[in-house]
Amino acid sequence: MATLELRNVNKTYGSGLPDTLKDIQLKIAEGEFLILVGPSGCGKSTLMNCIAGLENISGGAILVDDADISQMSPKDRDIAMVFQSYALYPTMTVRQNIEFGLKIRKVPKAQIDQEVERVAKLLQIEHLLARKPGQLSGGQQQRVAMGRALARRPKIYLFDEPLSNLDAKLRVEMRTEMKLMHQRLKTTTVYVTHDQIEAMTLGDKVAVMKDGIIQQFGTPKEIYSEPANLFVASFIGSPPMNFIPVKPAGGRGRWHVPLATDLGQLSLPLAAGDADLDQRELILGLRPEQLALAAEGDSAVLQARVEVTEPTGPDTLIFVTINGTKVCCRLAPDLAPAVGEMLKLSFDAGKALLFDAKTGERLARESKTPAEGSAGNVAQFRGR
Known part of the structure; x- marks a missing residue:
């Protein structure tokens, strides 16, 4: 050796x-x-x-x-x-x-x-x-x-x-x-x-x-x-990561990104600390397995219409449009809806990533936990 x-x-x-x-x-x-x-x-x-x-x-x-x-x-x-x-x-x-x-x-x-x-x-x-x-x-x-x-x-x-x-x-x-x-x-x-x-x-x-x-x-x-x-x-990743263009709104550590489909809207919370994200052009990165069918009590839920399905055997890939971008979700075959059906998606925002749209660099995560009283799992970031 x-x-x-x-x-x-x-x-x-x-x-x-x-x-x-x-x-x-x-x-x-x-x-x-x-x-x-x-x-x-x-x-x-x-x-x-x-x-x-x-x-x-x-x-x-x-x-x-x-x-x-x-x-x-x-x-x-x-x-x-x-x-x-x-x-x-x-x-x-x-x-x-x-x-x-x-x-x-x-x-x-x-x-x-x-x-x-x-x-x-x-x-x-x-x-x-x-x-x-x-x-x-x-x-x-x-x-x-x-x-x-x-x-x-x-x-x-x-x-x-x-x-x-x-x-x-x-x-x-x-x-x-x-x-x-x-x-x-x-x-x-x-x-x-x-x-x-x-x-x-x-x-x-x-x-x-x-x-x-x-x-x-x-x-x-x-x-x-x-x-x-x-x-x-x-x-890295198959299917590849979803990249959704977003413009954060809010301020003073209470940032969120608006997500929209033809059936509804969602404000996904970000615990961004003191980062200045106002009106920056960013890319929200989510792996297909980080989008799932919403369960009772989920806080971050967005309605969308199924446009394409791709059965792979152990999984079924579902494609919807969010913020004008095709987004892939990885679901269990017995839970996958058919093309044209409506589904409610929940987001694992704690694993969400943010990238600068101009440089392509990822914004670093905050090491601290979300402040008490913040809603659900939130993604934490700090500016570079």
């Missing part, structure tokens, strides 16, 4: 061109599983290649166990990488593919045989050792590529979108296997993906990237519950 730290890492491909990576700062502990997630072109694969030594950085430093490896060649970094394309040798058997890197390093034959048997058992590919890659399914080839990396016992594993070529069912199965494998090996791992579900389910830590910049770094729970900005909030 090893620690990995990136200090102010930059990458540019030439004078006058924009930086592909901009001041990247990350630190992960021994045995942690780090996910680099973001849309295509955000720089995550470039960052992975820089860690592996396949590309040189333009500035900053990459440290493994506090030792600077920025100028080391890939073979000296003690890092194993699994590529999206698997990169197996087609004329070699599975056994020969797994052995290849060990033979290059002149590992004794007895130790090579022991390593092959170990990883084959770990990945359940013992029965495939005599086959060639062309005789394997996509999932089997992916296991072999992983086995070749595992046989090296490196300090750090790098995975560059290893599941993207698999079908949806196999991707879910392999995701579970990778998590179990990491729990057994406890090797420091960096994993690149554009799939936010992979990011949330696999990682101990997640770094969300956009345009070569890390937008937020934290645990999956922190990224989901307290996104730093509109981009992170929209990218």
Whole structure:
């Protein structure tokens, strides 16, 4: 196991061109599983290649166990990488593919045989050792590529979108296997993906990237519950967070945001402390599960008409229009009304988020509890 730290890492491909990576700062502990997630072109694969030594950085430093490896060649970094394309040798058997890197390093034959048997058992590919890659399914080839990396016992594993070529069912199965494998090996791992579900389910830590910049770094729970900005909030979560344009009204710590449909209106209370929210253009962020069918006694209730329903099996997604914006609610299938029906929605305002409409930044929450006598659960915010 090893620690990995990136200090102010930059990458540019030439004078006058924009930086592909901009001041990247990350630190992960021994045995942690780090996910680099973001849309295509955000720089995550470039960052992975820089860690592996396949590309040189333009500035900053990459440290493994506090030792600077920025100028080391890939073979000296003690890092194993699994590529999206698997990169197996087609004329070699599975056994020969797994052995290849060990033979290059002149590992004794007895130790090579022991390593092959170990990883084959770990990945359940013992029965495939005599086959060639062309005789394997996509999932089997992916296991072999992983086995070749595992046989090296490196300090750090790098995975560059290893599941993207698999079908949806196999991707879910392999995701579970990778998590179990990491729990057994406890090797420091960096994993690149554009799939936010992979990011949330696999990682101990997640770094969300956009345009070569890390937008937020934290645990999956922190990224989901307290996104730093509109981009992170929209990218993480399926279905994505609802964004409702609002203009707060009130004052002196008693702020509220008006919400309206064609069937009614609601003033959702915000405990904003001394924040100056008057007439600011803000975005109210609510996850689909934070809107529910109103129960008897709920204080924050809004009537709306169902416009679209999307059954997913365990849930039914209901779409309504609030403040002129399509809003998604996640309901239990047996409670979901039909298209055209009226429903009463309650809001979990204690988990509501506010974003500045101009900068996209999230307003920080107040740490104090609502004042005594305030109505129901209220969202608490302070200005920046």
